């Protein structure tokens with residue numbers, strides 16, 4: 001499940017990267033809407049977002065990428081709360097629906113604040129995918145788990161997005177989360193090497209989200225779409 | 241365990257818009273604050289520090305020469321005389337004590353003008369805590385004396401290079417540090433902003449300003465002020481002041497924001513005065529400067545402490561309810577008031593409250609008794625102001 005910064009380096013460029021992901025056998029694309037103040041993101045995704053905004057990326061432009069890609073594979077949109085609020089909750093969900101988006105992740109919208117979006121998404125048949133963290137109490141996990149639609153996004157480590165070299169023990173957090181939900185459990189944040197991805201799968205993750213590592217590839221390589229495709233192939237192979 | 245809960249919403253505003261990772265820490269913080277403020281030992285320890293270490297109560301001063309210019313009586317609440325030179329220490333001391341109580345020995349803070357950074361570094365030196373302060377690179381440039389003070393106090397100042405390299409980015413970076421180190425760290429937010437329960441904790445810790453001032457002015461004048469005026473960055477000195485008077489229906493409450501280069505051009509720091517749409521920044525819903533798409537705008541102000549596109553959620557509520565009004569004063573006018581106050585009263589105000597002073601001196605009013613919060617002193621601004629005025 002590769003992450004893509006919508007509109008990095010520009011809209012066409014991100015569409016090319018997305019097609020590279022799909023060609024490489026991705027199961028789903030997590031498509032980020034750039035935001036000026038992304039609190040849950042580390043430096044790599046932040047800087048891709050800054051470039052995307054400077055290149056004129058907008059919610060509608062990113063939804064254009066979603067519209068094209070959703071014909072090939074499921075697209076989940078990742079957008080910060082203020083992007084959703086600025087559009088308005090119901091119009092936002094309507095726009096997702098018409099772009100063929102299957103689910104939405106709002107990293108700064110904990111369950112306490114997500115009632116309106118949950119209701120609106122639910123009635124449109126779009127999955128509001130909540131996040132669970134290693135710091136979440138069992139009480140919270142139970143609530144998050146029961147509200148989860150589509151899948152439950154489990155944050156592998158306390159922190160922001162960003163590559164982490166060391167291999168964490170994913171088993172504990174996955175086991176705790178799984179106990180509280182019936183939907184598939186995906187693991188993300190810090191997974192940046194194929195070995196880590198297969199360790200996550202071995203530890204019981206139904207899906208593995210690769211973010212900053214791929215965004216860095218797009219930032220650094222002269223031919224981002226090809227380089228990202230090759231990298232997704234490596235992750236896919238490790239997970240097979 | 242207490243069953244109370246602190247206020248999370250001020251009408252429509254406030255809330256907790258943060259990554260899940262932080263939610264348990266916010267609950268722990270709320271629990272800790274409820275228990276601390278009900279604990280006489282904690283109260284007594286903080287009160288003693290505020291008195292003997294920080295210098296509370298601060299004086300209420302009748303500014304006779306400013307009064308003469310304005311044509312009405314003006315009192316200044318002298319937070320500039322508090323240890324470290326601004327009201328920020330009230331909050332930093334209280335939250336540092338709370339961190340000790342929670343067993344957290346590492347403190348994260350952000351700073352704009354450097355006053356909150358200095359206050360946090362000071363409290364950490366006193367209580368033997370590690371202190372990391374995030375500060376925008378532009379603010380590091382324009383508030384050098386405070387950067388040097390923080391260094392001397394043993395804090396690590398981390399420059400933030402993102403965006404406009406000012407307060408908004410420093411807060412974002414501080415929150416990211418907290419997300420990463422939430423197990424052993426407490427984030428001392430410097431204003432009445434952020435996710436619940438921060439706006440209430442900061443208000444509780446700053447309301448000593450207004451409580452004292454109310455008592456002092458009653459003693460001196462035998463009546464309440466007709467207007468209470470304070471500058472608003474995130475809004476901590478203002479809410480600390482307003483809280484004591486909010487139930488006094490006859491007292492007008494006025495928050496003065498940074499008008500920057502003028503509200504028309506969009507280069508300012510006045511989301512409340514400019515009617516900024518509600519939005520989410522740094523964990524709470526409040527009035528913001530933002531684009532139609534929901535991208536947060538960069539603020540602009542000559543004063544680093546007011547250079548912020550957001551506002552405390554309780555201020556947005558007070559504005560909408562009509563209980564308080566919010567106005568803006570431009571850069572040039574604040575600079576003029578800075579100089580005027582020095583010349584007339586022998587007091588060099590910080591640039592932030594200079595905005596409030598300018599408003600009082602220059603806007604006509606029927607009021608006969610004004611109370612201004614002089615939230616801090618201007619030593620930190622000297623080099624920058626002299627430079628801007630071409631006098632250096």
Ligand SMILES: Cc1ncc(COP(=O)(O)O)c(C=O)c1O
Nearest residue numbers: 355431473474475476477545616
């Ligand atoms: C002296 C002084 N006044 C006011 C402010 C603005 O903050 P607040 O609105 O939280 O009082 C600052 C911020 O740094 C300050 O240093």
